[in-house]
Amino acid sequence: MASIASTSVLFVTLLQYFLVIGTLNISVCNGDHGKKISTNNGDQHHSSPKHHGDKIDDDEGDDIHGLKMKNFYRKSCPNVDVEKIVESITWKNVGANPSLGAKLLRIHYHDCFVRGCDASLLLDPTTNEATQVEKEARPNLSLTGYEVIDEIKTRLEQECPGTVSCADIVALAARDGVSFQFQKQMWKVPLGRRDGRVSLASEALTDLPSASSNFTTLLRLFSRKGLDKVDLVALSGAHTIGIAHCGVISRRLFNFTGKGDTDPSIEPAYAEILKAKCTTNNKPSSGNIIEMDPNSSIAFDNHYYININEKKGVFQSDAALLTDSFSATLVKEFENGNAFLANFAKSMVNMGAMEVLTREDQGEIRKQCRFVN
Numbered sequence: 001m002a003s004i005a006s007t008s009v010l011f012v013t014l015l016q017y018f019l020v021i022g023t024l025n026i027s028v029c030n031g032d033h034g035k036k037i038s039t040n041n042g043d044q045h046h047s048s049p050k051h052h053g054d055k056i057d058d059d060e061g062d063d064i065h066g067l068k069m070k071n072f073y074r075k076s077c078p079n080v081d082v083e084k085i086v087e088s089i090t091w092k093n094v095g096a097n098p099s100l101g102a103k104l105l106r107i108h109y110h111d112c113f114v115r116g117c118d119a120s121l122l123l124d125p126t127t128n129e130a131t132q133v134e135k136e137a138r139p140n141l142s143l144t145g146y147e148v149i150d151e152i153k154t155r156l157e158q159e160c161p162g163t164v165s166c167a168d169i170v171a172l173a174a175r176d177g178v179s180f181q182f183q184k185q186m187w188k189v190p191l192g193r194r195d196g197r198v199s200l201a202s203e204a205l206t207d208l209p210s211a212s213s214n215f216t217t218l219l220r221l222f223s224r225k226g227l228d229k230v231d232l233v234a235l236s237g238a239h240t241i242g243i244a245h246c247g248v249i250s251r252r253l254f255n256f257t258g259k260g261d262t263d264p265s266i267e268p269a270y271a272e273i274l275k276a277k278c279t280t281n282n283k284p285s286s287g288n289i290i291e292m293d294p295n296s297s298i299a300f301d302n303h304y305y306i307n308i309n310e311k312k313g314v315f316q317s318d319a320a321l322l323t324d325s326f327s328a329t330l331v332k333e334f335e336n337g338n339a340f341l342a343n344f345a346k347s348m349v350n351m352g353a354m355e356v357l358t359r360e361d362q363g364e365i366r367k368q369c370r371f372v373n
């Protein structure tokens with residue numbers, strides 16, 4: 001089994017390498033990972049990405065879960081380059097504050113995993129709601145960057161009122177935040193999401209994996225959303241950028257089994273470095289932050305996988321990727337930066353199409369991203 005998996009992964013990797021090198025673009029057609037070779041234990045992976053070869057794209061482009069690959073806003077917002085506007089505002093902000101790229105990417109992930117990519121995460125609490133909104137759920141308290149989405153939305157409302165959804169803006173801004181470093185769009189974002197009207201903190205608690213999740217839990221939560229092991233490993237590579245608060249890993253560092261010990265799965269010298277960073281006045285300090293990929297936390301690169309293989313993953317959920325043989329094979333494969341970027345691009349399109357609202361009778365196009373109409 002392992003050798004079949006590893007041979008086919010190698011094949012896909014080589015194929016993707018040539019696609020990337022051949023086009024000097026991350027080659028993604030519709031985000032479908034293509035036919036999946038599936039085995040009994042759920043080891044699935046992407047064969048060559050699906051191409052439109054036999055079919056001539058019309059103006060609207062092909063569908064993915066009801067989203068359009070091309071020209072979605074051409075008729076509803078004519079003479080305005082919606083994507084360019086999102087890109088220029090995102091790049092301006094990320095250029096001024098490079099840590100924002102990670103924030104925008106995480107917003108998209110946290111939005112998509114709860115009720116699909118419908119911008120439900122962006123809704124602010126209102127005084128007449130008894131229940132808490134997603135934003136108020138514990139895993140979302142450390143999210144920032146919402147003001148960039150607001151800035152983009154305000155500008156697009158001036159150009160084409162009531163037309164471009166907040167959910168599409170979030171998906172584009174996540175792509176553009178990552179793409180800034182490369183100065184080109186790293187994948188195509190299918191568009192046509194509508195905005196949801198419901199936001200519940202309780203759903204964020206059940207649907208988002210935690211930093212201490214083991215592999216079984218991670219795969220269960222990803223599978224529920226239609227994502228597979230390749231998506232899990234590729235998307236986890238997002239942790240090549242950004243920071244974590246020490247509070248998230250303080251148990252892992254200082255009291256793993258309740259006996260003042262450290263998780264033995266962290267490389268001991270690295271554990272000491274993390275412990276030093278997560279301490280103030282010799283005491284664990286939960287508000288401190290660490291770079292998840294030391295000295296490279298704004299570079300979107302393959303270091304995440306190198307770190308994991310060196311047992312320097314920050315979270316248990318990162319280390320858990322080595323506890324499943326197929327996943328561990330992928331972690332090795334994605335040490336190749338081209339293989340990682342190609343798979344990340346495809347998995348982002350998959351994640352961005354999860355449970356989307358696309359029909360006129362679903363959701364709405366919000367006027368302001370923080371409030372339903």
Ligand code: HEM
Pocket residue numbers: 099101102103105106109142209210211212213218235236238239241242243244245246248315317
């Ligand atoms: C596989 C399950 C995942 C778990 C358990 C997880 C957990 C976490 C945690 C605990 C943090 C630190 C938050 C803080 O302390 O401020 C974090 C940061 C981050 N996560 Fe994940 N995450 C997962 C998957 C993903 C995915 C799929 C993406 C995007 C595609 C992503 C993107 C990020 C980014 C960019 C950051 C850094 C945010 C910043 O710099 O403020 N994560 N994640």
